[in-house]
Amino acid sequence: MKRFLLVATMFFLTETYALAADRWFHVKVEEAGADGETVRINMPLSLAEKVLPVIHTHNLHEGKVKIGKGDVHDVDLRAIMDALRTTPDNEFITIEGKHENIRVAKAGGNLLIKVRDSKAKAETKATAEAKAKAAAKTAAETVDVTVPFPVVEALLSAGEGELDVLAAVRALAAVGDTVLVAVDDGHDKVRIWVDSQNTME
Amino acid sequence: MPAGPGTVAGGAGAMVLGTLLVAGAFVYDMGAIKVSVQGKNPGGENIHLIVPAAAVPLALPFVPDKHLQEAAKEVRPWLPAIEAAAEELARCPDSPLVQVTSRHEKVSIVKRGGALLIDVDDTNETVHVSVPLKLVGVVAGQIARVPPPKGGRAAEPPPSEVSTL
Numbered sequence: 001m002k003r004f005l006l007v008a009t010m011f012f013l014t015e016t017y018a019l020a021a022d023r024w025f026h027v028k029v030e031e032a033g034a035d036g037e038t039v040r041i042n043m044p045l046s047l048a049e050k051v052l053p054v055i056h057t058h059n060l061h062e063g064k065v066k067i068g069k070g071d072v073h074d075v076d077l078r079a080i081m082d083a084l085r086t087t088p089d090n091e092f093i094t095i096e097g098k099h100e101n102i103r104v105a106k107a108g109g110n111l112l113i114k115v116r117d118s119k120a121k122a123e124t125k126a127t128a129e130a131k132a133k134a135a136a137k138t139a140a141e142t143v144d145v146t147v148p149f150p151v152v153e154a155l156l157s158a159g160e161g162e163l164d165v166l167a168a169v170r171a172l173a174a175v176g177d178t179v180l181v182a183v184d185d186g187h188d189k190v191r192i193w194v195d196s197q198n199t200m201e
Numbered sequence: 202m203p204a205g206p207g208t209v210a211g212g213a214g215a216m217v218l219g220t221l222l223v224a225g226a227f228v229y230d231m232g233a234i235k236v237s238v239q240g241k242n243p244g245g246e247n248i249h250l251i252v253p254a255a256a257v258p259l260a261l262p263f264v265p266d267k268h269l270q271e272a273a274k275e276v277r278p279w280l281p282a283i284e285a286a287a288e289e290l291a292r293c294p295d296s297p298l299v300q301v302t303s304r305h306e307k308v309s310i311v312k313r314g315g316a317l318l319i320d321v322d323d324t325n326e327t328v329h330v331s332v333p334l335k336l337v338g339v340v341a342g343q344i345a346r347v348p349p350p351k352g353g354r355a356a357e358p359p360p361s362e363v364s365t366l
Contacts, residue, residue: 024296037303042296050289054281198296 022196023173030189040200045173052166063166064158078156084111085149110178111152115143117185144182148175231255232316232333239327246326254336261343266350273347280345287337291315 025048027041052063059066084092084106093104101116118141154171158164177195184190231254238248261269276283290312299310306323315335321328 035304037301039302040297040300042298044289044293044296047286047289047293050285051282054285056278198294200297200300 023194024196024198025172026191026193026195026200028189028191028200032187032189036188042198042200044198045169045194048169049166049173052169060165063164063169065163065165067161067163081149081152081156085153106149109149111147111149113143113145113147117141117143141186142182142184144179146178146180148172148178150175231335231339233331234333234336235329235331237327237329241324241326254333257336258339258343261340266347269344269347270350273344274349276344280341284338284341284345287334287341290317291334291338 023045025041025043025045027039029037029039031037052060056062087106089105089107091103091105093102095102099118101114101118103112103114105112105114148171150171151168154167155163155165157167172194175194177193179191179193181190181192234250234252234254234257236248236250238246240246293312295311295313297309297311299308301308306321308322309318309320311318311320312334316331316333317337319328319330319332
């Protein structure tokens with residue numbers, strides 16, 4: 001029995017470590033235009049896991065960031081997260097404005113925020129060319145944010161006035177392939193995602 | 202039976218050979234730092250430098266204390282992070298880490314074969330730098346052991362990177 005427990009523990013530790021080691025955090029920023037830059041960052045989550053605990057700055061100690069009360073305007077983030085976690089999948093906020101549609105929902109263990117800016121459509125005037133340009137711009141102005149709940153819970157797991165970034169990174173390593181942020185403002189594109197590929201795409 | 206002169210010479214030779222083999226293995230294991238700068242303009246500089254990485258930790262003690270202490274003061278707070286990053290990167294599979302592409306410039310940082318390769322290609326020059334990750338850890342460790350200057354203050358904590366959320 002002892003041997004079995006030892007083997008099981010070893011297997012668990014190896015698997016947990018391999019899990020983080022195989023996960024990659026990617027950032028891609030594409031600027032449109034002739035002088036636009038494309039920036040790609042590929043970082044193993046295990047690197048963040050190793051480095052974060054040994055960084056000691058004014059606000060960051062052992063992977064935890066200190067936040068002042070003023071930064072969250074006395075909002076009880078934990079209470080909000082607890083309420084959201086226990087709520088079934090649903091749409092919480094839907095704003096359909098003349099220029100902008102915003103949707104905040106919970107689905108599949110994730111908090112989803114979607115923003116569709118249709119400002120260009122409202123500004124469209126006269127010519128077909130302008131309409132085509134505006135249509136292209138309209139199609140491009142989107143923001144999609146996916147926040148896995150385990151990551152937020154891990155982030156808020158530190159004591160009061162602290163965010164546990166290290167725990168959030170560990171939680172992020174455990175979630176499946178996820179596009180966390182996708183922004184396309186018609187000019188620039190930003191994409192932040194996590195997967196098990198160590199390539200740039 | 203007392204050892205003859207031939208036996209002593211043979212033993213000494215074996216020791217020298219063994220030392221050379223160990224030293225050679227150490228130098229080979231550490232890899233080399235490669236720096237290459239190729240100017241693109243007429244009269245531009247061309248520099249190619251290959252230094253055995255093993256030479257750096259050996260040369261470090263000969264750097265004047267003043268310069269080493271100054272450097273140590275600046276980087277000391279970040280040394281554990283640098284050591285941890287180098288160690289973990291060495292363990293990770295080869296992969297591109299950073300890539301910046303624009304019309305005038307290309308920058309890439311790649312981890313390949315235990316080394317960090319940094320390439321910059323702009324309108325004026327092409328720069329290629331290769332640094333063994335093992336060396337980064339070793340040098341960081343050596344710098345961490347540099348004593349602060351007498352009567353000097355301890356290193357300031359690094360500037361806050363994450364101030365507010």
